[in-house]
Amino acid sequence: MTTFDRILEGTPLDEATWIEVSDFCAWLHVERHWIASLVEAGLLEPRGAAPDSWSFPASDIARVRAAARLVRDLDVNLAGAAVILDLLEERRRLERRLALLERLLEQ
Amino acid sequence: MHYKDYYQVMGVPRTASQDEIKRAYRKLARKYHPDVSKEKDAEERFKELQEAHEVLKDPEKRAAYDQLGPDWRPGQDFRPPPDWGKGFEFSRGAPGEGPGEFSDFFSELFGSRSPFGTAHGAGRGHRGYAAAGQDHVARIEIDLEDAFRGGTRTIELRTPELTADGHVMVKPRTLRISIPAGVTEGQQIRLAGQGSPGLGGGPPGDLLLEVSIRPHPRFRLEGRDVTVTLPVAPWEAALGETVSVPTLGGPVEMKLPAGARAGQTLRLRGRGLPGQPPGDQLVLLRIVLPPDSPRARQLFEQMKREVPFDPRATSGQ
Numbered sequence: 001m002t003t004f005d006r007i008l009e010g011t012p013l014d015e016a017t018w019i020e021v022s023d024f025c026a027w028l029h030v031e032r033h034w035i036a037s038l039v040e041a042g043l044l045e046p047r048g049a050a051p052d053s054w055s056f057p058a059s060d061i062a063r064v065r066a067a068a069r070l071v072r073d074l075d076v077n078l079a080g081a082a083v084i085l086d087l088l089e090e091r092r093r094l095e096r097r098l099a100l101l102e103r104l105l106e107q
Numbered sequence: 108m109h110y111k112d113y114y115q116v117m118g119v120p121r122t123a124s125q126d127e128i129k130r131a132y133r134k135l136a137r138k139y140h141p142d143v144s145k146e147k148d149a150e151e152r153f154k155e156l157q158e159a160h161e162v163l164k165d166p167e168k169r170a171a172y173d174q175l176g177p178d179w180r181p182g183q184d185f186r187p188p189p190d191w192g193k194g195f196e197f198s199r200g201a202p203g204e205g206p207g208e209f210s211d212f213f214s215e216l217f218g219s220r221s222p223f224g225t226a227h228g229a230g231r232g233h234r235g236y237a238a239a240g241q242d243h244v245a246r247i248e249i250d251l252e253d254a255f256r257g258g259t260r261t262i263e264l265r266t267p268e269l270t271a272d273g274h275v276m277v278k279p280r281t282l283r284i285s286i287p288a289g290v291t292e293g294q295q296i297r298l299a300g301q302g303s304p305g306l307g308g309g310p311p312g313d314l315l316l317e318v319s320i321r322p323h324p325r326f327r328l329e330g331r332d333v334t335v336t337l338p339v340a341p342w343e344a345a346l347g348e349t350v351s352v353p354t355l356g357g358p359v360e361m362k363l364p365a366g367a368r369a370g371q372t373l374r375l376r377g378r379g380l381p382g383q384p385p386g387d388q389l390v391l392l393r394i395v396l397p398p399d400s401p402r403a404r405q406l407f408e409q410m411k412r413e414v415p416f417d418p419r420a421t422s423g424q
């Protein structure tokens with residue numbers, strides 16, 4: 001049997017965990033000006049007034065990665081990626097809702 | 108190694124112009140992009156498409172690929188010709204992001220060790236050059252109870268590693284991780300430094316665990332809210348009795364409002380998945396008749412006689 005000398009503690013990337021802009025950039029391996037352009041495109045909504053004091057919900061990490069993939073693969077600009085991500089979010093919400101209602105109807 | 112028909116993958120004739128190839132790529136990329144697509148095999152199709160596009164968009168690579176001739180069938184056993192790449196001028200640009208993940212066919216013809224590849228991984232071996240390791244993403248499936256309580260789990264991962272001679276080898280590794288209470292479907296957990304090692308002294312990448320929660324026979328999850336269907340007797344609903352309701356944290360007592368209706372949803376605040384704010388438990392009432400018996404029948408007969416009631420009087424039927 002394998003024994004473990006330690007148990008890894010992860011950071012949940014959810015909307016309740018807020019990350020400062022420097023960590024946010026480091027975790028994503030991106031430059032700060034790129035994050036600033038995402039904010040400008042309305043793709044991210046940071047807390048804090050000045051760029052140096054921005055913080056972001058950790059759930060935005062997945063959003064930034066997806067935006068980067070969309071920009072790279074589909075040749076859309078950031079505003080386009082923001083629209084796609086919002087619509088995808090809405091689609092997921094509606095799918096969950098639909099699945100729930102379908103199961104309730106079956107009973 | 109099997110031959111890949113890149114023209115077939117992109118759905119264009121061998122005579123297609125570079126513009127047609129670009130348009131075909133964009134159209135198919137929209138259809139199969141894993142972030143957007145609902146197709147079952149989207150990820151695989153998109154990878155194939157990227158590979159085909161990587162070759163066909165580049166006039167040099169395309170010309171070399173075309174020289175293999177039009178007579179190959181997709182999947183046919185293939186060996187590159189001994190003079191592969193001879194007579195072409197190459198621009199040794201930085202390799203695209205994909206090649207490591209592309210097929211053997213691609214790696215052999217256009218990968219880092221082919222005439223088209225970047226010499227000795229240029230850009231990586233430079234003195235003073237350091238880069239962070241790649242982040243890895245792995246999916247873990249947990250039970251709803253684990254999401255509620257949190258706990259430690261042992262996970263086995265198969266990690267692809269690049270060997271010294273440039274091949275990809277899959278290495279198994281086992282990690283013991285702590286699952287925080289209140290994780291939700293699709294949420295990621297970041298394990299710092301558990302991704303690929305960094306290059307030239309750069310920091311290692313992270314491991315991102317994407318949580319998927321197994322369907323539960325009794326509770327249904329929507330975000331942090333948990334829904335349960337609760338069967339109640341007609342008199343419990345009519346009289347508004349206190350009943351026991353299963354929740355993830357164990358059974359709780361709930362007072363039904365007098366005259367509760369079937370299909371009505373009652374909310375137990377804060378009894379869903381923990382978080383800030385915690386989710387609620389939604390209790391959907393389902394009215395169940397008692398099993399048939401002479402006594403039950405007798406009482407229903409009595410109600411029929413003594414309680415004037417037409418359930419359809421107001422429903423417009």
